[in-house]
Amino acid sequence: MNGPSPEEKHPMEGFPQVCFIKNTIDNPNIIVGDYTYYDDPEDSEAFERNVLYHFPFVGDKLIIGKFCAIARGVKFIMNGANHKMSGISTYPFQIFGKGWEKVMPEMTALPYKGDTVVGNDVWIGYDALIMPGVRIGDGAIVSSRSVVVSDVPAYTIVGGNPARPIRSRFPPEVVERLVAIAWWAWPIEKITEHLEVIVSADVEQLKAIP
Structure with missing residues (x-):
C-alpha cells in the first residue's frame, strides 16, 4: 500500500x-x-x-x-481586502453607488x-x-x-x-539541500518506501536515496 x-x-x-x-x-x-x-x-x-x-x-x-x-x-x-491608500480617506465610497461611484479608483490605484x-x-x-x-x-x-x-x-x-x-x-546549507531534494515531488511509491528517512533528521541518508 x-x-x-x-x-x-x-x-x-x-x-x-x-x-x-x-x-x-x-x-x-x-x-x-x-x-x-x-x-x-x-x-x-x-x-x-x-x-x-x-x-x-x-x-x-x-x-x-x-x-x-x-x-x-x-x-x-x-x-x-485592500483599499486605496494614496488619498486622504481610505473609505470605499464608490462601492455604495448613488453618485459615489464617481470616485471609482482604477485597479492600478489599489494595493496589489x-x-x-x-x-x-x-x-x-x-x-x-x-x-x-x-x-x-x-x-x-x-x-x-x-x-x-x-x-x-x-x-x-x-x-x-x-x-x-x-x-x-536546520542550518542554511541543510535547508538548501532539502529544498533541492524536494522529496514531496517524488512518486508516491518512492515516498512510501522511504518514509522512515523522510520523518527522521538524517539529511545525508535522504540525500543518498537514488
Whole structure:
C-alpha cells in the first residue's frame, strides 16, 4: 500500500474532521497540491470560507503545495481586502453607488501584493492569519495565532503578530539541500518506501536515496 488516495475527501476512516483540501474546492484561483489537509471538527470540507476577500475580478491566486497541514481557523486575506491608500480617506465610497461611484479608483490605484503562495510540507497552526501576497517557503512552520505579513523562508519557524522568525529548523546549507531534494515531488511509491528517512533528521541518508 502507498498511503491514502489523494482523491479521497476524508482519508482517515471515521474521522471526517480531516479533509484533503483539493477535493473540496471549486474556485479555480485556489490551487492545492495532493495530500494537503485541513483539520476542522465543524466542517472540514468548507476550507474556502477561510479564503477571504478573494474576488474573481482581482485575479489573484492562493497556491498551496503538497503535504501541508493546515489547522482549524487558519485564514488567508486576499488582495480584494485592500483599499486605496494614496488619498486622504481610505473609505470605499464608490462601492455604495448613488453618485459615489464617481470616485471609482482604477485597479492600478489599489494595493496589489500578488499571489499568496504556500510551499510544500508546511505546517500552519491554529487561527493563523496569512496576509495578501505572502510566500511561505517549503518546510516552514507558522505558529498558532500568528499574523504573517511578510515572506517566510524555507524551514523557518515563525510566530507572533507580526510573525517573526523564531528559529530555522536546520542550518542554511541543510535547508538548501532539502529544498533541492524536494522529496514531496517524488512518486508516491518512492515516498512510501522511504518514509522512515523522510520523518527522521538524517539529511545525508535522504540525500543518498537514488
